[in-house]
Amino acid sequence: MANKHPRLRHHTRKRASGRVVVYYFYDMRGLGGPDVPLGTDYAEAVKRWDELHNRKPRIAGTIEEAFSAWEKVVLPTYTNKGTKDVYTRNLRQLRPAFGKSTWDGVTLPSLIQYLKKRSAKTMGNREMSLLSIVWNYARKTGLTTLPFPAAGMERSGWKNKEKARRFEVTDELFSAVYAEADQVLKDAMDIATATGMRVTDVYSIAMPAGGVLRFQASKTDKPAYFDVASSPVLSSILARRETVKAEHVMFLSTPTGRPVTYSMLRGRWDKAREAAAVKAEESGNDALAKSIRTMILRDMRKRASDFAETDEQASQLLQHSSVSVTKKHYRTKPSKLRAVR
Numbered sequence: 277m278a279n280k281h282p283r284l285r286h287h288t289r290k291r292a293s294g295r296v297v298v299y300y301f302y303d304m305r306g307l308g309g310p311d312v313p314l315g316t317d318y319a320e321a322v323k324r325w326d327e328l329h330n331r332k333p334r335i336a337g338t339i340e341e342a343f344s345a346w347e348k349v350v351l352p353t354y355t356n357k358g359t360k361d362v363y364t365r366n367l368r369q370l371r372p373a374f375g376k377s378t379w380d381g382v383t384l385p386s387l388i389q390y391l392k393k394r395s396a397k398t399m400g401n402r403e404m405s406l407l408s409i410v411w412n413y414a415r416k417t418g419l420t421t422l423p424f425p426a427a428g429m430e431r432s433g434w435k436n437k438e439k440a441r442r443f444e445v446t447d448e449l450f451s452a453v454y455a456e457a458d459q460v461l462k463d464a465m466d467i468a469t470a471t472g473m474r475v476t477d478v479y480s481i482a483m484p485a486g487g488v489l490r491f492q493a494s495k496t497d498k499p500a501y502f503d504v505a506s507s508p509v510l511s512s513i514l515a516r517r518e519t520v521k522a523e524h525v526m527f528l529s530t531p532t533g534r535p536v537t538y539s540m541l542r543g544r545w546d547k548a549r550e551a552a553a554v555k556a557e558e559s560g561n562d563a564l565a566k567s568i569r570t571m572i573l574r575d576m577r578k579r580a581s582d583f584a585e586t587d588e589q590a591s592q593l594l595q596h597s598s599v600s601v602t603k604k605h606y607r608t609k610p611s612k613l614r615a616v617r
Contacts, residue, residue, distance in 0.1 A: 342414035468576035
């Protein structure tokens with residue numbers, strides 16, 4: 277470690293609890309000064325060592341100062357792993373383009389130019405949203421007093437145009453994959469299409485208590501509950517779940533009592549979907565096979581919204597803040613109209 281990172285020292289201490297902690301320091305003895313503490317996280321210590329040893333330029337007054345502060349203070353507060361991963365990827369894209377810029381060096385034209393050059397148009401919009409979040413954090417913490425360059429421009433069309441994904445999970449598509457699924461995936465598909473839950477909530481929701489299935493949406497933190505007795509689907513899953521000997525308290529479980537993870541669901545979904553598509557091809561229905569391969573696990577939430585009688589009921593089921601969001605992105609089933617003559 278000394279050869280790879282000169283002057284990076286560490287001290288090992290055993291606390292009263294018995295836990296061993298390693299403290300890292302930047303050695304200043306040769307310069308006659310006190311050692312610079314670098315913390316107990318090795319990765320972070322190496323980053324700070326790099327800044328000190330290689331005399332990297334200061335980031336004060338640049339967008340990178342806000343990126344670094346937001347990443348250290350705010351990002352860890354997000355409990356949803358998917359959200360954190362997306363924001364981390366977004367930061368990775370934003371830093372080369374804006375990190376070295378000063379606050380007054382970022383203008384609306386420069387944001388629009390970024391979006392034009394970005395190959396992933398929709399993701400570019402998401403990156404601009406994160407840049408706005410970080411910018412407002414910088415204003416709140418005193419890193420800048422300037423407003424976000426695109427503030428108040430929401431309806432001007434400055435971002436890339438997005439086309440909502442229109443995909444209807446028909447009975448035929450659902451049944452094709454469902455027939456190839458094992459019991460774990462079937463239960464997950466049933467929970468999602470009965471409740472409209474996101475995939476994360478489907479596998480992380482706890483067992484019902486007093487006949488009530490309670491959950492707090494992973495993305496919005498909105499609390500909600502379902503009366504299990506009023507749903508034949510949930511009642512059937514509960515009856516089977518209660519026969520499983522499991523040490524965990526999750527509603528979704530393997531027959532052997534193991535908790536279900538996202539990777540387990542994703543693997544089962546990919547396998548069942550491909551098996552269903554191959555069967556469709558073997559029967560000569562290439563169009564059905566193509567549609568099956570296009571369907572994703574998150575589409576079960578769309579199917580749930582289509583089961584609702586009205587847009588308002590679907591919006592309430594999905595816990596959307598606006599019915600327009602439900603209509604644009606989720607209510608894919610065609611409306612049945614009545615001829616007037």
